[in-house]
Each structure stands twice: as C-alpha cells, then as structure tokens.
Amino acid sequence: MPTQAPDISTLLDRIAGALERLAPPPSPAVDWLCAPAYVWSASGVRPIARLEAPALDLLQGIDNQKARVVTNVQRLAAGHAAHDMLLWGSRGMGKSALLRAAIREAQIDAPGAIALVQVGQDALAGVSELFADLGRENRRFLVFIDDLGFEEGDLSGPRLLRSWLEGGVEARPANVRLAVTANRRAIVSRSMTEQDDPINARDAVDDKLALADRFGLSIGFHNCSQDDYLAIIGGYASALGLAWDAADALEWAQRRGARSGRVAWQYIAELAGRAGVAL
Template structure:
C-alpha cells in the first residue's frame, strides 16, 4: 500500500522527470497558418508573418516574376520547380521568396511556407514525412545555403532529396533556397590543374545546384536602380527622398542593394517621427 508520503515522493520524481524531459509539443495544424519554422525536430508556427509587399520589390523584375509564377503553379497544384536564388548579399533574395508567398496567399492561394531553422539538413527527410500528412502545397525554405569544399553528408542528403526519390516528398512540396554562390559550394582555380581534385569531383559538387530546376541570379545594383528602389520604398510610406543623400548613404556602407535602400528609408522614417509597418 502506498502511503501519502510515498505518493508525494513519487509525484515529485515525476515532476522532476517532466522538467528534464518535457513531453513533445502537440502537432501543429498544417492547414491553419501561413508560415511555419522547422528546428530539426518539430514544426512551430511563425506567429507574425508579414512579408514585404510584392509590388515594392524593384530592380529585380525578371527574378521576382519568375519566382511568383513558379509559386502560383505550386499553389494551384501544378508542376513547379525547386528554386535557387543566388547572388550578392542584400539584393532581395530572401525578400523575394517571402513576398511571392505572401502575394499568392493574399490572392487566394492555399500555400504554406516552412522555414528551415537548422543546419542539420539530414532532418529534412523527417520534415518531408510530416508534410505528407497534408495535401496543402508547401515551400520548404532554406536561407543562406552553402557548403565548404568538403561537400559533407548534409549536402549529399540534400542532393538526394532534390533528385526526386518517391519516398522523399510529395510533388506539391518544393524547396526554395538562397545562396551567395551560384553553385552553392566554393570553387578554386586549382581545380582545373590539380590531379588530386579531378574534374568528376568538381562535377559531383556542382551537381547539387543543377538539381534546382529554376536558378535566379541577383546582382549588384547600379546607382540608378538603387535610387529607384529607395524612391519606391519612400513613396509607399509618404517620405521625401534626397537622391544625393541616398547615394552617399550607400557609399558610406560600400554597397548598393535593396537592403541598404531599406535601411536608408528606415533612417528617413525615424527623422520624420514615423513608424514602418
């Protein structure tokens, strides 16, 4: 017979075990939210998904239109590509992905964005298995994808999943990734001559980027394009722009990009005592 003292001790032990190893969180509703985050073990809901308005993206018209068209096809249940968005930092790669998803959702498309917030890409097999539980189309999004020249297990696992194995994912789950490199892995001039690093090894690494059916390049902006982006952002928020000051702002930071343009507009809004949504 368990005495009250023994029962109290058991309760304390059970509570301690729960603190050490808490129960798994309940599964999220894959139909209910616009965006989710995968941490390598579980899916969570992105509570405040507010992407940039698609119409505000300037200087990258061809890239954003191609990304939007592919995203629309996916939401409609039609054949769609995996997408690699590559190029200079701050040129709008991540903003393009979020803006296209947000635009499709606002115009009636039933589409989910799943951001991968882990470096363990081998966990994607588990994520794809979870996404098989819903018919809702989904974009699995990896930001700042890149591998060193060792091309380890994560890269090979990703390439295998991109190859289209029947057990890996549904046809309405596509992978969107951004990278600073066109071929995702770094390349060296020595590859051309080094007998220890033959051409087939180079092809093995480059084959990862070839798995993406749609590759969109984002390049450094010229001065006119940069000022046009600043002007579009400023007009949307009722701010006055001094083009010379905007150029000086970029010069001081050593870069002209959509990110730098937005930072200048934030400065303008702060001076004017305004907030930016």
C-alpha cells in the same frame, strides 16, 4: 524503532515518477493547416502567425526575377506542376524577401492553399522527416533554406540535398517544392579548387556544382545599378510618404560601400528616423 524499508513495487513507482518529472513533455502535434508560415529547427517546429514580407511592387530592379518566382509559386499554390528554385547572387538584392512576398501574394489569391516552411541550417538532417509530415497534408508547401552553404570537405550535405531534389527514396512529395537562396550559384567555396586536394577535390567540386543543375529554376541576382538603387528608394519613400534626396541617398550607399535593396532599405530606415516615423 527501525524504519521499515519500502517494498520493491513502491520503490519502482517512485523511480518511475521521478523519471517522468525529468523527461520533457511530448511535443504537441503540429497543425500544418493553421498558419501562413512555419520555422523548422533542431528544437522542433514553430508556427508563424503572420508572414512578414514587402509588397511585390516595392521590390524594384528585379522585375525578371520577380516574374519567374511569382509565376512558379502561383503554380504550386494552384496544385500545378512547379519547379524547385535556386535564387543565387549578390547579397542584399531581395532573394529571401521575394520568396516571402510571392508566398504572401499567393495566400491572398488563394487563402490557405500554400504555406512557407523555413528550415534552419541546424535541421537539415531532419528534412526527410519534414517531407514525410508535409506529404500527408492537403496543402502545398514551399520549403525554404536561406543562405545555404556547406563546410569545406562536406560531401554528405550536397549529396543529401541532391537526393531530395531528384529521385532518391527520400525525395520530397508532390505537394512540396524546395527554394534555396545562396550567394553563389555553385554553392561552393571560392577557395576550393581542383588543386586543393589531388585525391578528392574534383569530386567535392562536382557534387556542389551538380546541385544547381537539380533546380528547375536557377535565378541570378546581381548588384543593382545606380538607377535601380534610386528606384528602390523612390518606391519605398513614396509608399511611406518620406521625402528624400538622390544625392543624399547616393552618399549613403557610398558610405556603406554597396548599392543593393538592403542598403536602400537601411537608408529608408534612416529617413524614417530623421522624420520621427515608425516603420
């Protein structure tokens, strides 16, 4: 006996059901008031239950930079006028650690008043949407872009960031400020010069150099001296109860080929490992 074909309405119901099973579930609404920090990436937003940051007094050798960043973050947390910040300079000198530590300190002083939102490089195109979301919340936010850099010939990225910082129709709302870390103040490749391309290199350089001028605070971080390096180690070692030797610490830096806060912390990790202590 021949099988009866399903009617058209039944067939459409089956197709609709199959499509619903294939489609991803809708993303849950983000609670921008529940967490001390968030990560915004191309795949969505993720709340961070605990903001990991060193204590401010352990960040040695950057006293001037620390005072300026902490003061600005406290102003933002209090709802006062605050600057966008560009933290630039030597690798491993505590730029991102200082931002996290300043936010955590502000959260201790005023719980719930401010949150850190770190934006991945893959999500820069969606920052306008992020700003719109944050602008509707009764909370202050520091949007953080770590280790910012642009590809050679990229003019749209610098111009987009510049429009967020100053006056464009997609500028960030009053309760949001930007903090960017970069290895160079100009956020431009060392290999780019006006002579690289006689047609548009000047425009490319100007666009990237102009970014630094849009930040109310542009704070440089430089290679630390030997004394600063040893002071950083001394601060960490004292806080953790670790014995250390200056000559050994200097040899460690010599083998690493650098003196910085990062190298100092790596030496502390080595000391903790030798002592059988967990960090």
